[in-house]
Amino acid sequence: MGWEGRTGSLMRTIDGLFEVADGYTAPRPHSGDMQNRFYQRIVRAAKRYFRFAGTKATVHGLEHVPLDGGAMLAINHTGYLDFMLAGIGPYLRGERLVRFMAKKEAFGIPVLRWLLRNMGHVPVDRSAGAGAIDAAVAALREGAIVGIFPEGTISRSFEIADFKTGAVRIARQAGVPLVPCVIWGSQRLWTKDQPKRLGRSGIPVIIRYGEPVSVDGTVEEATGRLKAAMEAMLETTRAEYETRFGPFEPGEPWMPASLGGSAPTLEEAAEIRRKEREAKKGK
Numbered sequence: 206m207g208w209e210g211r212t213g214s215l216m217r218t219i220d221g222l223f224e225v226a227d228g229y230t231a232p233r234p235h236s237g238d239m240q241n242r243f244y245q246r247i248v249r250a251a252k253r254y255f256r257f258a259g260t261k262a263t264v265h266g267l268e269h270v271p272l273d274g275g276a277m278l279a280i281n282h283t284g285y286l287d288f289m290l291a292g293i294g295p296y297l298r299g300e301r302l303v304r305f306m307a308k309k310e311a312f313g314i315p316v317l318r319w320l321l322r323n324m325g326h327v328p329v330d331r332s333a334g335a336g337a338i339d340a341a342v343a344a345l346r347e348g349a350i351v352g353i354f355p356e357g358t359i360s361r362s363f364e365i366a367d368f369k370t371g372a373v374r375i376a377r378q379a380g381v382p383l384v385p386c387v388i389w390g391s392q393r394l395w396t397k398d399q400p401k402r403l404g405r406s407g408i409p410v411i412i413r414y415g416e417p418v419s420v421d422g423t424v425e426e427a428t429g430r431l432k433a434a435m436e437a438m439l440e441t442t443r444a445e446y447e448t449r450f451g452p453f454e455p456g457e458p459w460m461p462a463s464l465g466g467s468a469p470t471l472e473e474a475a476e477i478r479r480k481e482r483e484a485k486k487g488k
Contacts, residue, residue, distance in 0.1 A: 262409075266416075277351055278291060283388065284396040305351070311328075342379045355371065361468065389442045394406070
């Protein structure tokens, strides 16, 4: 038997790593994604790491991750391991793999280019204007799950920062569901401006997938709906985290200021980001 959630549903652990709704049955492996054996080996290595680190992930909303066909996965961004964590839900849904959108510049680094290409990730040329999304649209129409971080970068405030409109534009053009996903706890493992805790820390993480968000109306309206949905999901997830794993000491650096932590506010984080961009331009 496992933990009883806020909704009253029992949770159980599978594979010694993932807490899911009691009664959840994993579907058979997705035939298309099983062809990428290199990416599957990377996933197995990630599972070995999480087992070593003692990181257990609670996963909610698996029913919102499609078993087949393309889907746009929009994820909040608080830590460097969010790529691995966001992929857990699709992996539990028949060992599906997430192709993440990555800056074209990353494909210019030889070792990284080799990894990204072999895993099927999607290069994005931001200087190409509307053409920047073509590769993602093509991958979605071919039946892939594509992951995107609408905030564009890690949120130092650990709040949901302003969204870019790419997630809505791509999902609409490809004609696929736009599935929101929030992660909480990954910032305790590895994030900006804070020490890494990649050893055997036993830090828990909660991942929640939500109902697909409508992309009807203007791009701005749909993006607003996506952001509102993810804010509500994050509030629920934070409350669960506090109930199950807290209480936490005031002033924790991984906690947002709004919850008594010492992380920068949204405004302070935006100013730090602005200065970083200016410094980069200067170089």
